[in-house]
Amino acid sequence: MAEHKRKVSIASVSDTSDDHPQSPTRVNTHGSSVALVKRPKTAGGVDGSAIVQAGPKRSSGLQAPIMHLTGHSGEITTCRFSPDGLHIASGSADKQVFLWNVYGDCENYGVLQGHKGSVLELQWMPDSESIVTASADCSVSVWDATTGERLKRGRRHTAAVNSCCPLRFGAGDSDTFISGSDDGLLLFWDSRERQPVSTIDHGLPITSTAAAHSGAMVYAGSLDNCITGWDIRNMAEPAVVLRGHSDTVTGISLSPKTGNYLVSASLDNTVRLWDLRPFCRIPNRCERVFVGAPHSYEKNLIRPSIDRDETLVASGSADRTMTIWNLRSGEIKYKLPGHKGTVTQVDFHPSEPIVLSSSVDKSMFLGEL
Numbered sequence: 001m002a003e004h005k006r007k008v009s010i011a012s013v014s015d016t017s018d019d020h021p022q023s024p025t026r027v028n029t030h031g032s033s034v035a036l037v038k039r040p041k042t043a044g045g046v047d048g049s050a051i052v053q054a055g056p057k058r059s060s061g062l063q064a065p066i067m068h069l070t071g072h073s074g075e076i077t078t079c080r081f082s083p084d085g086l087h088i089a090s091g092s093a094d095k096q097v098f099l100w101n102v103y104g105d106c107e108n109y110g111v112l113q114g115h116k117g118s119v120l121e122l123q124w125m126p127d128s129e130s131i132v133t134a135s136a137d138c139s140v141s142v143w144d145a146t147t148g149e150r151l152k153r154g155r156r157h158t159a160a161v162n163s164c165c166p167l168r169f170g171a172g173d174s175d176t177f178i179s180g181s182d183d184g185l186l187l188f189w190d191s192r193e194r195q196p197v198s199t200i201d202h203g204l205p206i207t208s209t210a211a212a213h214s215g216a217m218v219y220a221g222s223l224d225n226c227i228t229g230w231d232i233r234n235m236a237e238p239a240v241v242l243r244g245h246s247d248t249v250t251g252i253s254l255s256p257k258t259g260n261y262l263v264s265a266s267l268d269n270t271v272r273l274w275d276l277r278p279f280c281r282i283p284n285r286c287e288r289v290f291v292g293a294p295h296s297y298e299k300n301l302i303r304p305s306i307d308r309d310e311t312l313v314a315s316g317s318a319d320r321t322m323t324i325w326n327l328r329s330g331e332i333k334y335k336l337p338g339h340k341g342t343v344t345q346v347d348f349h350p351s352e353p354i355v356l357s358s359s360v361d362k363s364m365f366l367g368e369l
Helices: none
Strands: 010-012 023-027 030-034 042-044 050-052 066-070 078-083 087-092 096-101 108-113 118-122 130-133 138-142 151-152 160-168 177-181 185-190 198-201 206-211 217-222 227-231 240-242 249-254 261-264 270-275 286-291 312-316 322-326 332-336 345-350 355-361 365-368
Touching: 078 355, 078 365, 087 118, 096 118, 118 240, 130 177, 138 177, 151 185, 177 206, 198 249, 206 249, 217 249, 261 312, 270 312, 312 355, 322 345, 322 355
Parallel strands: 010 108, 078 118, 078 345, 118 160, 160 206
Antiparallel strands: 010 023, 030 066, 042 050, 066 365, 078 087, 087 096, 096 108, 118 130, 130 138, 130 160, 138 151, 160 177, 177 185, 185 198, 206 217, 217 227, 227 240, 249 261, 261 270, 270 286, 312 322, 312 345, 322 332, 345 355, 355 365
16 A cells, blocks of 8 residues: 655744644654564466465555554653544653554654643544644643644633543534543633633543543543533533442543443453443443453553444553453453554544554564454
8 A cells, every 4th residue: 555645844943823824844753663474475377477465364464464653752642543543652751752653664753742741642533634642841732734734722720630532423524622620620722712711610621531422422531430421411410420440530531423322441451342322221321341461560541442343442550461352242352462562542444343542662573463
């Protein structure tokens, strides 16, 4: 498959304003990739035709079944595929966001710079052209992923911002998003407005966020061991509280196809699947508990994921592996090694059987299932 590239490789530098775009500065990128398993070699036949060695049948357009991406100088805390499946963004404790191509040599084509603290989470917006990032510097930023320009910086949180999420992804809205922080606030943003357009005070540090595809419901994981959901039409009181975890919720994610399910990871060493449908027959809405992905004393914010067909659930763990379960049976389908430290996030490709993982070992693996 031909390599897909963006037009420029740039980085954005810090500014002092909240909303004014920055002027991008061209820099050398630092990332590199290695194909760990190469395509079968070919040799010419006696009649000049090519003879292809027998090998496992490939299931994706990756250059090799496994690609190892390196270049960050700090722990990688977050990684995501773009909605169009052509690019990857990774955020790190080195305060930078790296942009990568999925296909070809997985070139690191750009670096976004400007945060003054670790990038704790990032999300692509629906247009695949912009990215929102949450940082330990108490800010949330929106970036143009093509030019590297910082389009907006929101600095209304008073503590580290652990999470961010597009608000109306299903509607294709690339302007609205939410952010959750250690200050206990869930802020609603519109990139066209200077100030947050709405606020929910949860009262406890928020570690993770998610939003229904329509944007009608928002969810937050917290130190109270629960996932709390609010109807944005009436935010005075929570519309639902999902109880079952016995320790802090570190990450949550909605099912990408229907939005009927939410998966959560917790410091209690479990990953749970919750049924969000209105007429759920399960009293506490917890449909399944997945085990086999432990946490450790590091207490990293490990973030799980559900695949595009809603048949697989994946999570990183402190045992340096990526664990993938069958969503219906709860059985472990894959236990994928390779990392040398805690796996912090797992993400599924939006259209191909490809999975992405990031780790505190400062690297990512990109592989086909």
